[in-house]
Amino acid sequence: MNKIPFGPTYDEMYDLDKIDPEIREKANKAKENEFDHMNLFNITWKDENNEVRKIVLPKELTGVDANIVVLIGKHFPSGSHKVGAAYSTLIEGCVDKEIIPGEHTILGPSTGNFGIGVSYICNLMGYDAIVIMPDNMSKERYERIKKYGAKLDLTPGTESDVILTLERTYELKSNPINKSLAQFELFPNYRFHRHVTGNSSIDAVKGIGNGRIACFTCAPGSAGTIAAGDKIKEVFPEVKIAALEPYECSTLTNGGRGQHRIEGIGDKMCTLIHNVLNTDFVVLIEDEDCVKGLKVIHDGSDTLIKCGVKKEIAYSMKDLFGVSGICNIIGAIKMAKHLKLGPDENVVTIATDGFDRYDSVLKDLDNRYLETADFVLERWKKDVFDNANVENISDYRKEDKKEQLFAQKEKDWLPFGYSKEYIDSMRKLEFWDNEYAKIKIYDKKIKEMRSID
Numbered sequence: 001m002n003k004i005p006f007g008p009t010y011d012e013m014y015d016l017d018k019i020d021p022e023i024r025e026k027a028n029k030a031k032e033n034e035f036d037h038m039n040l041f042n043i044t045w046k047d048e049n050n051e052v053r054k055i056v057l058p059k060e061l062t063g064v065d066a067n068i069v070v071l072i073g074k075h076f077p078s079g080s081h082k083v084g085a086a087y088s089t090l091i092e093g094c095v096d097k098e099i100i101p102g103e104h105t106i107l108g109p110s111t112g113n114f115g116i117g118v119s120y121i122c123n124l125m126g127y128d129a130i131v132i133m134p135d136n137m138s139k140e141r142y143e144r145i146k147k148y149g150a151k152l153d154l155t156p157g158t159e160s161d162v163i164l165t166l167e168r169t170y171e172l173k174s175n176p177i178n179k180s181l182a183q184f185e186l187f188p189n190y191r192f193h194r195h196v197t198g199n200s201s202i203d204a205v206k207g208i209g210n211g212r213i214a215c216f217t218c219a220p221g222s223a224g225t226i227a228a229g230d231k232i233k234e235v236f237p238e239v240k241i242a243a244l245e246p247y248e249c250s251t252l253t254n255g256g257r258g259q260h261r262i263e264g265i266g267d268k269m270c271t272l273i274h275n276v277l278n279t280d281f282v283v284l285i286e287d288e289d290c291v292k293g294l295k296v297i298h299d300g301s302d303t304l305i306k307c308g309v310k311k312e313i314a315y316s317m318k319d320l321f322g323v324s325g326i327c328n329i330i331g332a333i334k335m336a337k338h339l340k341l342g343p344d345e346n347v348v349t350i351a352t353d354g355f356d357r358y359d360s361v362l363k364d365l366d367n368r369y370l371e372t373a374d375f376v377l378e379r380w381k382k383d384v385f386d387n388a389n390v391e392n393i394s395d396y397r398k399e400d401k402k403e404q405l406f407a408q409k410e411k412d413w414l415p416f417g418y419s420k421e422y423i424d425s426m427r428k429l430e431f432w433d434n435e436y437a438k439i440k441i442y443d444k445k446i447k448e449m450r451s452i453d
């Protein structure tokens, strides 16, 4: 009955040594052809040697004593780690027999990378897919989705209008052939990041500073990635988890809902799968700083070298980040200053994707500014990185702040049919631990279905 190519378990995505060596070899070869379905086994933060792909940022860039360790997401198949959330949601639907090959069309509500991930995974696993996304995102995103063969269903607006994609998905779901990989509300996204990204973050700091994680900074879109913090907190209870959001769209801070330029994050909501119990700080980052920071790193290698960054490192960083990655880095610098972290301490953050989908964003920046010559980049380097300050950091560890986030969650999700009782059940850590524990069940089911010919 099962004709779809089955991929890895959660545990295999975290630890490549758990994959059968023959399959691992085939997956390595498959990197030459992105449409080879063995690439499902390349959904991981790890390289061929089972080492986390990461960069420890040069201190000449960050200006802080603490080590800022960034996990690099651009090497995931399809170019961003969002493919992990897409795969996990699809495979859970398959093993639960809710998604049937040949019968169902997959819906991917997204602002880009998740949609790219959904179209890619559906291509490898043989499903028709429709990606529902705003019509004003960077054009590189639409091109990728089309290349992977999904249809586009566009709603008006930008990143901040993601709620319209949810409403459109809700409409399309009334047709029973459509099955939604609802990243904002389904827990495979949470499970993937708590297990795979969380454990990989812990591995990433081995041998760096004191080998622990003092702070994890992460800008939520669906709030899947920030679930890595839940795993980190299990292992390093002292860690502070900081959720970053655009200054222009400060939903978690004060219900703000403006337009902004940081694609992938700041979606005007507290998502259903966001475990706010573990969110210790909320930090606002200005969108223009992120775009300028991207310009400095991508086009300003000479400027960075002048500021003391080693030549090979300056060049190696050029293509590693997108706009949200820079947001995460600025957030990491701000938190390192706020927490007064020393040279022994580590801040971990994430680069969801790389530069390949932001060329148009820098072209737009060049058009908006009269000059972006080296002396301008030098000033931006100082303004954005060295002078990142400790303003706009709010402490969310107190009861009233948790209440505020739960009120936001109710406002956002009661209209989609979730009950207050269900949302209230998320007030206990036990709820999140139970969701996470399902990994064992799903890994077993994936292995069983994989063994059926």
Ligand SMILES: Cc1ncc(COP(=O)(O)O)c(C=O)c1O
Pocket: 082, 111, 112, 113, 114, 219, 220, 221, 222, 223, 224, 225, 226, 263, 264, 265, 322, 324, 325, 352, 353
């Ligand atoms: C570029 C980028 N950064 C950050 C995020 C946020 O990640 P998450 O949805 O896991 O919160 C996304 C999500 O699509 C993204 O595309």
